[in-house]
Amino acid sequence: MNEKQGFSINGYIMALVLLPVAQLATVYWLLQSGGVAPAIAVIIITLLWCGFFMVQPNQGKVFTLFGSYVGTERNTGLRWTIPLFLRRTVSLRIRNFESAKMKVNDNQGNPIEIAAIIVWSVSDTAEAVFEVDDYESYVTIQSESAIRNMASSFPYDPRDDEEAEVALRSHPIEISSRLQQEIQDRLSRAGITVHEARISHLAYAQEIASAMLQRQQAAAIIAARSKIVEGAVGMVEMALAKLSEQQIVELDEERKAHMVSNLLVVLCGDKAAQPIINSGSLY
Known part of the structure; x- marks a missing residue:
């Protein structure tokens, strides 16, 4: 499921022009003629005031109608949409987290401790909300899994494997690029973009240090x-x-x-x- 533009209009126009005019017109109609139809119109116009919402910078509103995805609004400021739409806020800001220190074995079987800092943001709100149950937890778990897999694919030190072109300790740029690509491959299905991934801690495990x-x-x-x-x-x-x-x-x-x-x-x-x-x- 890919993100698409949801229906909304400028909230200031609705608040200052359209809804006040419609409200006054229906009230005048009710006072002049009475009956059920004008009363229903007044109730409907009153309910339309519930369609206002605010979009902050670097934020998106995901619209659903009776369980169906109908679009996302990214335009900032006061907006108005159909009141029946359920609106869920998704942050588009860049976020980062540092993984826990994990003990893994490098490709030589040596136990090492490794941790990394991941910088990421939501790029597709529809995939982030509907493809996974909790995209923040998904980012954490999949990133740590990618770190473990990457650490076990390379030696800690180039002296451990003379044929290895890349080692964890001696090639930080190559390792960071490989780690970012591996995490991105895992998170792309959840609409997540990985901006940077770097190792923050790397050492032999205490028992062999x-x-x-x-x-x-x-x-x-x-x-x-x-x-x-x-x-x-x-x-x-x-x-x-x-x-x-x-x-x-x-x-x-x-x-x-x-x-x-x-x-x-x-x-x-x-x-x-x-x-x-x-x-x-x-x-």
Whole structure:
């Protein structure tokens, strides 16, 4: 069921011109001629005053007549419609909510905690009112279901899956786009538009948080050591090349190996080197 324009007219025209004139005319008719017909006309005109209603900005009024949907009015201000229409107010304003922190398993089986902020609004009042029982509850439940499904489709960290192109922690833009699309697919049947969906909380579950922290620290240390060794090898190579180029000292292969060993110890060590001065011969 899609939204359609409901019947209503400007309420100020009805309140200031049409209904007062009709009311006075029927009362005059009743006083002049009497009878049942003028009395019925007076009652009908009086009941027409019940057709006034107010539409606030970013708000819609859904009209139903004896259980049938007859339209929606979005024009703001004082409006008038047929008094028999039942009118239900639906907010069209942008709303947001933050989901609860949920514990799920990523695609590697690691338990994680995740929560997200969803920004949404009603775009089709007919679908929001008639396609689901309670569209606000529907948004909450379906959004949390989409968050769980999305979290279980990606690894928490890219180091967990080298073949994965996207990870929850390292690709926030891609994850937000995927989450928004998945939530939109679920809520479109209820006339809901999702404007934004972003993760507000992401962490390993408490039972594995300490172990994962140690693993991350170990990986960081290994990466740092790799950079240090790479730089040290380049410095040793440069030192040997400079010594040979400028003919400062002639070293055989054994002494070169000994020098390389000493330089690597100095450059790669995590503590300051303690030099030993040789006051004798070169060897």
